[in-house]
Amino acid sequence: MGPLSGLRIIEIDGLGPVTFAGMVLADMGAEVLRLTRGGDAPAAAFDEVGGAVLHRGRAAVPVDLKSADDRDKVLALIGGADALIEGFRPGVMERLGLGPEVCAARNPRLVYGRVTGWGQTGPMADQVGHDINYIALSGALYPMGAGDQPPCPPLNLVGDYGGGAMMLVSGVLAALIEARTTGRGRVVDAAMTDGSALLTSLFHALRARGLWSDQRETNLLDGGTPFYRCYACRDGGFVAVGALEPRFYAALLAGLGLTADEAPQFDRTNWPALHNRFAALFASRNRDEWAAHFAGTEACVTPVLTLGEAVDHPHNQARGTFSKAGVVQPAPAPRFGLDPAAIKAGRPGLPLDQAMIDWAI
Numbered sequence: 376m377g378p379l380s381g382l383r384i385i386e387i388d389g390l391g392p393v394t395f396a397g398m399v400l401a402d403m404g405a406e407v408l409r410l411t412r413g414g415d416a417p418a419a420a421f422d423e424v425g426g427a428v429l430h431r432g433r434a435a436v437p438v439d440l441k442s443a444d445d446r447d448k449v450l451a452l453i454g455g456a457d458a459l460i461e462g463f464r465p466g467v468m469e470r471l472g473l474g475p476e477v478c479a480a481r482n483p484r485l486v487y488g489r490v491t492g493w494g495q496t497g498p499m500a501d502q503v504g505h506d507i508n509y510i511a512l513s514g515a516l517y518p519m520g521a522g523d524q525p526p527c528p529p530l531n532l533v534g535d536y537g538g539g540a541m542m543l544v545s546g547v548l549a550a551l552i553e554a555r556t557t558g559r560g561r562v563v564d565a566a567m568t569d570g571s572a573l574l575t576s577l578f579h580a581l582r583a584r585g586l587w588s589d590q591r592e593t594n595l596l597d598g599g600t601p602f603y604r605c606y607a608c609r610d611g612g613f614v615a616v617g618a619l620e621p622r623f624y625a626a627l628l629a630g631l632g633l634t635a636d637e638a639p640q641f642d643r644t645n646w647p648a649l650h651n652r653f654a655a656l657f658a659s660r661n662r663d664e665w666a667a668h669f670a671g672t673e674a675c676v677t678p679v680l681t682l683g684e685a686v687d688h689p690h691n692q693a694r695g696t697f698s699k700a701g702v703v704q705p706a707p708a709p710r711f712g713l714d715p716a717a718i719k720a721g722r723p724g725l726p727l728d729q730a731m732i733d734w735a736i
Contacts, residue, residue, distance in 0.1 A: 377404020
């Protein structure tokens with residue numbers, strides 16, 4: 376029983392952030408019904424590859440949203456739901472006869488969550504795009520990567536999931552709390568441009584004070600400092616160094632056999648030379664040798680693990696961070712209490728009529 380137990384949420388199946396948001400809500404205990412579109416080739420391909428993980432915890436209900444009969448049945452489900460989440464481009468749900476106004480007429484307390492790249496309004500709202508385009512426009516992409524190379528996309532973690540799915544989840548939960556008091560729902564407009572821009576708040580604050588440059592690899596958190604970046608090791612592995620605070624930096628120097636006089640922390644003019652010196656030292660041993668060398672210290676040095684290695688790391692194993700039941704996958708997060716979070720397997724698909732009966736119970 377998760378903290379969202381008793382909440383009923385309809386997920387209009389799609390790709391990217393709405394799928395991740397549906398998984399998170401189901402992980403937290405909500406009853407999520409995933410309404411799928413039969414015969415959709417991209418969705419079918421996703422079901423085969425990513426669905427084993429991202430579709431966990433909820434049942435699939437095939438519907439034809441262009442069918443008046445199916446649409447009426449979906450509206451009946453909406454009548455008993457707490458929230459609906461969808462990720463279509465602006466206007467699609469309205470054209471299908473399932474826009475916010477129609478749904479609110481059936482269920483005034485319904486929270487209607489929408490996640491898109493550009494948002495529901497604005498001159499680019501109807502344009503196509505992907506994660507990389509949204510974070511490019513929000514300014515979140517530019518600071519990432521080597522200073523002498525084009526920006527490096529951070530997978531699709533910042534736009535789709537951080538700025539999109541997680542903003543949708545937090546917005547829907549906030550609106551659900553309000554609806555319990557007012558009896559009326561809201562439309563949640565989660566745009567990946569907005570959300571990824573919000574994630575850069577600290578850097579705007581630093582920039583306003585002259586503490587952040589638009590030149591990549593010249594700043595405190597973008598690899599510009601020798602004490603906050605990754606280094607290659609002798610065996611081709613990498614270590615991550617995050618010794619920001621003076622005490623932690625002192626532990627790093629001690630582990631490398633250096634003194635503060637040799638390597639002053641905040642002498643910017645010396646950072647290039649110090650980076651080269653650190654790089655030569657880390658290249659002298661294998662990754663796991665360095666991990667063992669710094670274990671238990673305050674130097675903030677950790678091995679950079681591959682996806683596969685992360686599953687088997689002792690700390691992750693002790694916490695149950697990953698599950699090996701079926702497809703190896705991350706366990707739900709955050710935890711509520713000390714018990715490991717349980718993974719709910721995807722439930723078998725069921726017909727729309729049966730979903731209506733179950734929803735009415």
